[in-house]
Amino acid sequence: MKQSNDAFPSRLKESEDRVEPFIRTDPVVHSGNEYRWHGPLDEVALSKYERDGFLWFKGFFNQERMAPFFDELREMSQDKEMLASDQVIQDPNTGDIRSVFAMHELSDHFSRLTRDPRILGMVRQLLGSEVYIHQSRINDKLGFEGSGFYWHSDFETWHSEDGMPRMRSVSASLMLTDNNEFNGPLMLIPGSHHYFIPCVGETPDLNWQESLKAQRLGVPDQKALAMMANRGGIQAPKGPAGSLMLFEGNTLHASNLNMSPWPRSNLFFVYNSVDNLLKEPYAAKSERPDFLGARKNTAPLTMHDDFPELA
């Protein structure tokens, strides 16, 4: 249901007056409290995140740590009940698994990863509170595939379609394969998280079923995108499997087609502050499924210490 006096108006009617991009007032680094001083990030890193909206950790984990996730994918691909579920996206041609949502609830290994002391420590510093997982998934894309996705802010969707009230989330993307210039790496516009860009186009019913294939709504217009890219440039960090990207939920990002024979797979998990629990969607008629925007399992994450080699 569209709410009046919405702080982040989007999904505007074509006939409505356009709302120009505006500067956010929500903090980027939320910890003005005890969380700021207890974590792996120093003041330089916190300032960089504040300025750019992301932090890139090349080779954060050993590459060998990534193999078990492929094993889990293979196991899942044998599980017919699993394959029939909404939260599994299969390749229409080959039947191979392309994405599995809410992976942290299906896989102990993934769940432990989201509670890794280093990652969770950084995220608490950035969000200044306890956190939970808003969404998670594994993406497995073969070479010469992977359709890419156009520029967007995740927060715009989470606010409009999931009812996330404020900008107080951090996304983590962990590379399961090498990331290079030609296999469609994640691209970001530094500094774009400082602006909210209202988007035109009302949310249709069950939009998520289409938007998982190709996002057509919640896409900023070219004028706003050009302003952002001319101001901040574009970056596409490269690195080996095991590299980690932490990015603010409102940072504009995109991905081009994978034009190489080299696969591009990654884990994606979103932390939201426990002080920023979902409400009713701000610009959609009904909530999305729990595997896209968690409402049930919002207990604060506790650190998991049984990754000795990662500590």
Added chain:
Amino acid sequence: MKQSNDAFPSRLKESEDRVEPFIRTDPVVHSGNEYRWHGPLDEVALSKYERDGFLWFKGFFNQERMAPFFDELREMSQDKEMLASDQVIQDPNTGDIRSVFAMHELSDHFSRLTRDPRILGMVRQLLGSEVYIHQSRINDKLGFEGSGFYWHSDFETWHSEDGMPRMRSVSASLMLTDNNEFNGPLMLIPGSHHYFIPCVGETPDLNWQESLKAQRLGVPDQKALAMMANRGGIQAPKGPAGSLMLFEGNTLHASNLNMSPWPRSNLFFVYNSVDNLLKEPYAAKSERPDFLGARKNTAPLTMHDDFPELA
């Protein structure tokens, strides 16, 4: 008309036995004669071209030299007769000019460029003979546009659809705008020119009208492409406006979507040896128009010396 005993069989019927990629026997550098010793390229450059199938000249011309080509595009966009011609491709939405073919016949400025002593000198060295222009065009693509194109060998099309007998051509691409990682730069597979990859799919009538929009025929299969990319890697040279790419007509190349607000425009002109004139198409029913594969104007190019600042 499909010819038997074709040295470069392609556009195979789905039902036919596949023909595996095979090593070319045609020379890459053709000048075992007087042409080898009279030109700008030294033995190191000739060896590099022989090995990789391309040579990149960053900042070959001053950027200021590129401006007149945009002026000519603007003039053409006022010319209604011109716009109605088959050789002009307009943007279906805006009506802006996207491509103009046979530009060297329309523009003195472009014609002189193709006869620039440095470029023509290099091309004669590579092809070991006098040369003429097989095809030329100007491409003007805005930011966030430009659909990109998938991996292909130009020679495969010129042989199959234009009747170009042997591998004895060089393509030149002159950048009118800066080329960067995000505006869909030309990508090449070094060394791929050493192989001919027969492609599956018969050529339909008037295929060129569709193939100018999106190439679906003459596309190597993924197995062959993976072999080439794993063997030679992928390169996408970057540089300012005025940079020049010379590449062998059989080198596999592609281009991704322009995900940036920065336009990507270039001039493209193909030199063919006068000893390699077009015959009947090897795998198509009829010839393509002259502006795509020249049959009329095949007189040897003569050097033009009135670019004092380029000499």
